[in-house]
Amino acid sequence: MRVVITGLGVCAPNGVGLTNFTHSLKYGICGISFHQELADLGFGCQIAGKPEITDFDMDNNFTPLERKGLNSSGLVYGFIAGAEAWADAGLKPMGKDKPDWDSGVIFGTGILGTDKFRESIHLIDSKKTRRLGSTSVMQTMASGISAYLGGKLGLGNQITTNSSACATGTEAIILGMERIRSRKAKIMLVGSCSDSGPYIWGGFDAMRILPTQYNSDPLRASRPMSATAAGFVPGSGAGALVLESLDHAMARGATIYAEVLGGAVNSGGQRGNGSMTAPNSEGVQRCIQAALSDANLNKNEIDVINGHLTATSKDADEISNWSKALGRSGKDFPYINTTKSLVGHCLAASGSVEAVASVLQFKEEMVFGNSNCDDLHPEILKRVDVTKIPLKTISYNPNMIAKASFGFGDVNACIIFKAYKPD
Structure with missing residues (x-):
């Protein structure tokens, strides 16, 4: 279905x-x-x-x-x-x-x-x-x-x-x-x-x-x-x-924004490097990979990521987890953005507000830019080519967008959106 x-x-x-x-x-x-x-x-x-x-x-x-x-x-x-x-x-x-x-x-x-x-x-x-x-x-x-x-x-x-x-x-x-x-x-x-x-x-x-x-x-x-x-x-x-x-x-002739291709939820169990306030890296990577599996995608098909990325010391870890989960780095890394630079961290509302922002990129044929990160963290630059983190909105027609959220209690959720194309 x-x-x-x-x-x-x-x-x-x-x-x-x-x-x-x-x-x-x-x-x-x-x-x-x-x-x-x-x-x-x-x-x-x-x-x-x-x-x-x-x-x-x-x-x-x-x-x-x-x-x-x-x-x-x-x-x-x-x-x-x-x-x-x-x-x-x-x-x-x-x-x-x-x-x-x-x-x-x-x-x-x-x-x-x-x-x-x-x-x-x-x-x-x-x-x-x-x-x-x-x-x-x-x-x-x-x-x-x-x-x-x-x-x-x-x-x-x-x-x-x-x-x-x-x-x-x-x-x-x-x-x-x-x-x-x-x-x-x-x-x-x-x-x-x-x-x-x-x-x-x-x-x-x-x-x-x-x-x-x-x-x-x-x-x-x-x-x-x-x-x-x-x-x-x-x-x-x-x-x-x-x-x-x-x-x-x-x-009923409805207008379709996008398809929800798959998703996954899990927990890192607050073990390893996970805690009440920090995600277990293996748990994050497993969640991303499980979402890809549920969507029947390979790792190279994601072209845009809307990350959790809260503006803490854990941002570099999140980028590392995306890179490891997808097996991609440098110029091969997908475009990545975060809505939080413009709205802050909306807590329980964050995932849904950011999902709306993610889906709007299909309609607008754009990747929305990132604010306040012209001084990118050096550990992030080791993983991602600077061109993949646009500072301003760019014209682009995304096909697959991954949206992830990581919450207090070491709980994770990742969902995959796909551009809708009638058969």
């Missing part, structure tokens, strides 16, 4: 909606900015990537009643992205009488509704429990985003949420692909979201893995693959994709 992508949606720090996001990727527009709230709270890193949600965005996606008491940024981001992807696929919400039994949702998150949790705790401690409102549970349960999307769209197939740290979004796509492959669904809305704010980002600031020297220069702060990378910039947002069986997409 072949699986294709027929819809995309995004809510990113550098662009809410596909049009804005695509423009930012083409021209290297960064969505990272200084946040006074973080400075007031004494954070070392006072910058972040946060989607700019306007009143128009809210009015266009939520009724006045739905907006009342809505205090979950991740749910807002996820619904905006998911609804856009559904509409982009030419699909509409079901009527009130019955659901679409053949369509479902797998939409992941890390922590949902942190601000709502804080508000709820304050009300409970103040003996004002009755003021919590009827949506506090929906906004704070992990599956709130998938349940909300499923209910708004009227979907009757599997409705669930996955959570695997920074690998969440990429894993969600693989899970959706597998459900369609097994003929248990015809359409799956997949993606992931992440809350924004100090209660999400504080733990990382305490770990001292965020850059602190760029508070006055946020556009230069996220520096994947750079010799002067100083840590990842925290971000938030959501990405969404509509996956569909090829037969179903063709029968």
Whole structure:
């Protein structure tokens, strides 16, 4: 069963909606900015990537009643992205009488509704429990985003949420692909979201893995693959994709962005050089190779990589793992880019936001450029020819794109996208 992508949606720090996001990727527009709230709270890193949600965005996606008491940024981001992807696929919400039994949702998150949790705790401690409102549970349960999307769209197939740290979004796509492959669904809305704010980002600031020297220069702060990378910039947002069986997409005349050719998930078991915060290199290489095997590809067929590449000391290790897994180096190495230089690290949302960016390269016939890495790490230069890491967007017609994500807990996910060509 072949699986294709027929819809995309995004809510990113550098662009809410596909049009804005695509423009930012083409021209290297960064969505990272200084946040006074973080400075007031004494954070070392006072910058972040946060989607700019306007009143128009809210009015266009939520009724006045739905907006009342809505205090979950991740749910807002996820619904905006998911609804856009559904509409982009030419699909509409079901009527009130019955659901679409053949369509479902797998939409992941890390922590949902942190601000709502804080508000709820304050009300409970103040003996004002009755003021919590009827949506506090929906906004704070992990599956709130998938349940909300499923209910708004009227979907009757599997409705669930996955959570695997920074690998969440990429894993969600693989899970959706597998459900369609097994003929248990015809359409799956997949993606992931992440809350924004100090209660999400504080733990990382305490770990001292965020850059602190760029508070006055946020556009230069996220520096994947750079010799002067100083840590990842925290971000938030959501990405969404509509996956569909090829037969179903063709029968309804859907526009097809790309084919989902295969994917794999695994864990390094926090053994060897793996830990809670660092991936086991063998695990990463096995995951990439398993994705290739699932897609029935050889190592030479990948021509573009969208890496995890968070702007930490592990970037050079990631490049080494790609090189070893593919058996390719120098000018033979594929083009590689990272979306994080423009949006920061969107945590649980990162894989889905970056997957949308990856797939857009087929439509635009481009490889999006990399920012802030004109001083490439010397260990990376030993593996990859400088021409394979474009600093600006280049015209190119990709055929096979590999997207990988590696998360806390030493968990890995890799997926292969293929340019769609009608038989």
